[in-house]
Every structure is written in C-alpha cells, then in structure tokens.
Amino acid sequence: MNFHKTTESDSHYDHLEKMSIQKLLSNINREDKTVPFAVEESLPQIEALVEQIVLKLKAGGRLFYIGAGTSGRLGIVDASECPPTFGVSHDLVVGIMAGGDSAIRKAVEFAEDDTEQGWKDLLDFQIDPQDVVIGIAASGTTPYVIGALEKCNAKGIITGCITCNQGSPLARTAQFPIEVVVGPEFVTGSSRMKAGTAQKLVLNMISTTAMIQLGRVEGNKMVDMQLSNHKLVERGIRMICEATGTDSFMAAKLLENHGSVRNAIKAFNHGNR
Structure with missing residues (x-):
C-alpha cells in the first residue's frame, strides 16, 4: 500500500x-x-x-x-x-x-x-x-x-x-x-x-x-474537581451557590464540611427536603 x-x-x-x-x-x-x-x-x-x-x-x-x-x-x-x-x-x-x-x-x-x-x-x-x-x-x-x-x-x-x-x-x-x-x-x-x-x-x-x-459532570459543572487551590475553591463556592440558591458563606461551610461540590450540593438538598 x-x-x-x-x-x-x-x-x-x-x-x-x-x-x-x-x-x-x-x-x-x-x-x-x-x-x-x-x-x-x-x-x-x-x-x-x-x-x-x-x-x-x-x-x-x-x-x-x-x-x-x-x-x-x-x-x-x-x-x-x-x-x-x-x-x-x-x-x-x-x-x-x-x-x-x-x-x-x-x-x-x-x-x-x-x-x-x-x-x-x-x-x-x-x-x-x-x-x-x-x-x-x-x-x-x-x-x-x-x-x-x-x-x-x-x-x-x-x-x-x-x-x-x-x-x-x-x-x-x-x-x-x-x-x-x-x-x-x-x-x-x-x-x-x-x-x-x-x-x-x-x-x-x-x-x-x-x-x-461516566457521570463526572452535572449540568455543565465539574462537580468532582479537586479543590487544590484558592481559585478552585472559589469556583466551587460559586457552583454551590448557583445550584442551591444559598449564600457564599453557607456554600463555603458546606464545601469545607463535605469536601467536594457534589457532596456539598447533595448535603444541602438532603437537609432542605
């Protein structure tokens, strides 16, 4: 050939x-x-x-x-x-x-x-x-x-x-x-x-x-991204705010407590059923 x-x-x-x-x-x-x-x-x-x-x-x-x-x-x-x-x-x-x-x-x-x-x-x-x-x-x-x-x-x-x-x-x-x-x-x-x-x-x-x-994105967001720097933590907080309607203070606490955007959103939704 x-x-x-x-x-x-x-x-x-x-x-x-x-x-x-x-x-x-x-x-x-x-x-x-x-x-x-x-x-x-x-x-x-x-x-x-x-x-x-x-x-x-x-x-x-x-x-x-x-x-x-x-x-x-x-x-x-x-x-x-x-x-x-x-x-x-x-x-x-x-x-x-x-x-x-x-x-x-x-x-x-x-x-x-x-x-x-x-x-x-x-x-x-x-x-x-x-x-x-x-x-x-x-x-x-x-x-x-x-x-x-x-x-x-x-x-x-x-x-x-x-x-x-x-x-x-x-x-x-x-x-x-x-x-x-x-x-x-x-x-x-x-x-x-x-x-x-x-x-x-x-x-x-x-x-x-x-x-x-594989389910690693929800909507159009990287909900499983690693929170390895301040920029990504801030992005995660914004994502939680957008998904839940909560304020940035509460979103930051959720992120700190649950370790990922996905888990933070799940915890918020579960607690507000």
Whole structure:
C-alpha cells in the first residue's frame, strides 16, 4: 500500500526567514484555523473509539495513551489533567511516553525506535483486556507505538490511535484509528504545530466526553474537581451557590464540611427536603 506522509510535505510557505513578525504570525494563524475542520472530518472515527472507551471504563477498565516526543507529552498532559478536573483516580487515565518521565522535558535519543519497549512499559501497569490503549503519533510510523499496539491486539486489548497521515502503518494496526489529516506544516515537518494542535483537540474530546458519560459532570459543572487551590475553591463556592440558591458563606461551610461540590450540593438538598 502506498503511504505518503503529508506531515512531512513541503510547507505552502517559503522564505520564512524573510517574513516580518506580523506576516509570520498571520500565516501561522491562517494554517491553524484549518485544524478544527480536519478534526470535524474525523468525528465518526472519534465517536467509534470513545464508545469503546466508555464501555471499558464503566466496566472497571483503564485508558492508556502511549506515544513519543510531542505526541507522548500531549497524552501525558491529557491524562494528568483528568484527576484534578474530574476527581478520578490517577490510574484511570495513564500517559506513557518513549524514554520514560525524563523524556517529558528532554528528548531521549532513539527511544521511539524500540519496537519492544512500548509493550514493556505497558506491562509495568499490569495491562489487560479490560483496558484500552491509544497510540499517538503524528507520523503514524513510530516503532515504539506500533509495536505496543501490535502486542495489545495479540493480547485481546482494544487499541485506538491518533495520527495525522492517511493510511499509515499505525492506523492499519489500530482497531479504532483516528486520522486527522492537517496537511503540510508551516515549518516543514514540524508536527508539533498543526498536527500537535489536532492531537490536543482530539484528546480533549476523548477524555471530556468519556468523563461526562461516566457521570463526572452535572449540568455543565465539574462537580468532582479537586479543590487544590484558592481559585478552585472559589469556583466551587460559586457552583454551590448557583445550584442551591444559598449564600457564599453557607456554600463555603458546606464545601469545607463535605469536601467536594457534589457532596456539598447533595448535603444541602438532603437537609432542605
């Protein structure tokens, strides 16, 4: 099968070094505007994968993201934001990247080229068929990610992927591929740009939709968010006020006594039946 990496194709722009700051910013922004439309084309693929994720999470499974470089970092960011945003445990959504945690800040040379290490990294978490694994790779060719998904398939573990090239080896490996074709980057081959933006948008959609389906949002509010700073405590107080009609003093006391927005609202409603 012919496979062409559009993420590596020449930029539509040239002589970037001769452009003014204004022109550079304007052209980057022009390219960025195309990304949500590319994501829109992939909504049926995203829906198919999220349906599987919700089923597995409701049955006690976990969601894993696995990637290298920018793609790996984006998965780790999304996973790390689920506990504070939705109040879930840190082991429900897990981000893994080639080279380990040290690679989050500094690239580990050739880590992404190891076809066996991705599966080994998943085994550290006792991965099993209750779980879902999403491989993230803009190119769709990262050996670390493809090798991990191949092993998952062989072990009966549901696999998905997020890639930005059509018909890639990764998409052919994943049972539920998501292909968001964003085209050439502004700086040729710099897939941290449009491809990275596309991956971030898709990750937002996957985790947010799954958490809503799991009951972690009420109305449009993050009722299970962790109260880890003053801003979030103040937000929680406002949410309680809006939901119950009580004043901020009483809302603060409810929040202090019950530890979460959800429990504070329940306690107020129970006490005012």
